[in-house]
Amino acid sequence: MIQTIALPKDTNSYGDIFGGWLLSQMDLGGGIAAKEVVGGRITTVAIDGMRFWHPVHVGDTVCCYADLVRIGRTSVSFNITAWSTQIHREHRHCVTQALFTYVAIDAEGRPTPITRIASDSSR
Ligand SMILES: CC(C)(COP(=O)(O)OP(=O)(O)OC[C@H]1O[C@@H](n2cnc3c(N)ncnc32)[C@H](O)[C@@H]1OP(=O)(O)O)[C@@H](O)C(=O)NCCC(=O)NCCS
Numbered sequence: 001m002i003q004t005i006a007l008p009k010d011t012n013s014y015g016d017i018f019g020g021w022l023l024s025q026m027d028l029g030g031g032i033a034a035k036e037v038v039g040g041r042i043t044t045v046a047i048d049g050m051r052f053w054h055p056v057h058v059g060d061t062v063c064c065y066a067d068l069v070r071i072g073r074t075s076v077s078f079n080i081t082a083w084s085t086q087i088h089r090e091h092r093h094c095v096t097q098a099l100f101t102y103v104a105i106d107a108e109g110r111p112t113p114i115t116r117i118a119s120d121s122s123r
Contacts, residue, residue, distance in 0.1 A: 001029030002064040006056050006084075017056040022096060023047070026080045029064035034102035037068065037076050039116035042102040043109070045075060050098035059087040062095075069099065074111040077101040 002025050010021040027044055034042045056062060063085075066078040080100050085092035106112040 001032050001066050001080075002026075002062075004062050006058055006060045006062055008058050011058060015058075017058065017060075019052055019096075022052075022056060022062065022082055023050065023098075025062060026064050026082055026096070026098065027100065030066050030078050030080045030100040030102065033066035033068070033078055034076050034100075037071065038102070038104040038114050040112075041105050041107075042076075043105050044100065045103045046099075046101040048099040048101070050096060052096045054084070054093055054095045056082075056084045056095055057086065060084040061087075061092075063092075066100075071114060073113055075101050075103045076114065 004025060006017045010017050012018045031042060061084065063083045064080060066080050069077045069079050078100050079097065081097045082095050083092045084095045104112050104114050
């Protein structure tokens with residue numbers, strides 16, 4: 001859903017990539033996937049079980065994938081994984097994973113039933 005590069009502006013005070021930056025990339029990617037499923041406005045209601053397995057370094061390419069796990073009455077959940085590839089290297093590894101849940105909302109921000117479901121919702 002997302003492919004980007006970790007930049008110096010995304011680092012914490014130690015010069016390492018900030019976990020919150022990575023989480024926001026995953027949330028953006030999941031938000032795109034959720035919008036495709038729902039076909040309308042969505043909001044993030046929960047992020048469960050996030051674990052950072054490996055650090056991300058400045059210059060790494062970061063890719064986020066969203067696998068559809070569940071479609072409820074008003075909510076949809078994705079297993080989102082983030083993968084990083086170091087600069088000038090072929091090998092990539094999974095750096096973090098979490099279950100993101102989004103809720104379909106109406107113009108007033110209230111949960112609304114999911115009526116339209118896209119055919120291919122995982123990538
Ligand atoms: C998301 C929000 C609209 C839900 O409103 P609500 O009245 O609490 O809604 P409900 O309790 O009816 O739950 C709505 C759906 O979310 C699901 N949900 C609620 N809490 C959840 C949780 N902790 N984990 C997973 N799903 C959850 C419910 O199971 C339900 O799904 P379903 O209809 O498919 O069964 C409201 O809580 C909200 O606006 N929160 C802030 C969202 C936000 O700003 N996100 C960005 C953070 S910066």
